[in-house]
Amino acid sequence: MNEKTPISELNARMKTFRQIMDQQHPGWGMAVVFSKINLLYFTGSMPEGMLVIERGKDATLWARKGYERTLGESEFPVIEPMNSYRDAAQAYSQLPGEVHLETEFVPLAMYQRFQKHFRCSSYQSIDFQIAQARSVKSQWELHFIEQAGTYHRKVLEDIVPEILREGMAETDLAAELYEVMVKEGHQGIARFAMHDTDVAVAQLSFGENSLYPTNFDGPGGNRGLNAAVTSFGNRDRKLKKGDLVFIDMGFGINGYHSDKTMTYMFGERLPKEVIAIHQQCADIHDRVAEMLKPGAIPENIYETIMNNLTPEFKRNFMGFGTRQVKFLGHGVGLTVDEYPVLAKGFKAPLVENMVFAVEPKKGIEGVGMVGTENTFVVTPQGGRSITGSNRGLIFVG
Incomplete structure (x- = not known):
């Protein structure tokens, strides 16, 4: 069996996650995934970067380290390079006041660096929702x-x-x-x-x-x-x-x-x-x-x-x-x-x-x-x- 995660598999995982979010957080606007294990689950690759999932829009995988490798091993449809969170933030004309992220993984310093450019005022956890999708x-x-x-x-x-x-x-x-x-x-x-x-x-x-x-x-x-x-x-x-x-x-x-x-x-x-x-x-x-x-x-x-x-x-x-x-x-x-x-x-x-x-x-x-x-x-x-x-x-x- 091909070890590269098929696009059909990635699409199904993203669909399941979005459905769970719609049920449990009806007003959600943006979820951001940082951990390499969850990046592997949703994109088939493990770059140093983040996956930005907007409600009702295509998700984007932003790769800071490992961009070239990710292009070769991932079937994920939207992969972009970034040097910093500032680069990625410029691609979003409107940013929600609240972001959903992995509170079990993201340390305070990482969140503060992210928040400097993605100017959210609050956050909620998506650890349980991702765990449900993966289960x-x-x-x-x-x-x-x-x-x-x-x-x-x-x-x-x-x-x-x-x-x-x-x-x-x-x-x-x-x-x-x-x-x-x-x-x-x-x-x-x-x-x-x-x-x-x-x-x-x-x-x-x-x-x-x-x-x-x-x-x-x-x-x-x-x-x-x-x-x-x-x-x-x-x-x-x-x-x-x-x-x-x-x-x-x-x-x-x-x-x-x-x-x-x-x-x-x-x-x-x-x-x-x-x-x-x-x-x-x-x-x-x-x-x-x-x-x-x-x-x-x-x-x-x-x-x-x-x-x-x-x-x-x-x-x-x-x-x-x-x-x-x-x-x-x-x-x-x-x-x-x-x-x-x-x-x-x-x-x-x-x-x-x-x-x-x-x-x-x-x-x-x-x-x-x-x-x-x-x-x-x-x-x-x-x-x-x-x-x-x-x-x-x-x-x-």
Whole structure:
């Protein structure tokens, strides 16, 4: 399939966004997109610049850096160069008093530079409206997400067991895993919507390191290299028999991701009570997947599962100690973490071809983080896994 985003795809995305804006902000006049991920979504390219969307008029992509590249890779119909916001502002005879922009992305200094020439007196957010537009995937998008899922499954279920060896450091596994991922087709980077978040390869840990506190908004943990790099493996932690190995990673192709976690028992099988807890997490994973049907309410899915768990199981479920997250899964697409979320407060019904990562996990003191995660497409029959069906705790002898 052609990796260049077709014009039909771009037109459909813009139409959907405009419809959402007309419904939720009937008086809107201008929306401006700055973030490179959303520029990629709406235009098929990632220049340094902005996309100006006027109500009732053609949108214009203004490229400050990367203009020539954008001309070659984007089917977007109106692309113009600019040296500064002043250049772009001169093209608009009338500017609205209020502008809609990405408040989750645009820092104050950028807004002030923009406002100097686009003399708006106020702003509103379009983060939610863009998230809604992006949440339902087209067949073109699903092609790349499913391709990522196929390679993702192969790497974690088939190749990683061959890499694991006694005495290797977490950093050794991270380096070798990254090489394998890229050779299998990974784009080399996994992107997150969470502000100021980076993950070099994976959230990757041996034993209790998967319970170690981290600033990442997920159930797993890792020790990392040091205070400056918390998302990589640890050089000092070596793999030994009896270890639980925990790998949570995103896999990307042409901008689109799948998300998957796999666990392994190295050298020796874990105690029966640990395996039983893991299997309970896997059962929860399967029950959530069955509920991923059009019309289902994310909040109801979350509460249905949580209300049927015992107080003992809830302890250290979806985290460890006080570091428990309040969701069971999340959307996946151009970022690993997208709208909507399987959590309280998400009341809009699911729509066919939304994509979710489902990740029930539980921390066990002295052992690590058990559980599993796969990526699912919402269908009338329930969630369809695109990253495999292995329940985890693969034994590596």
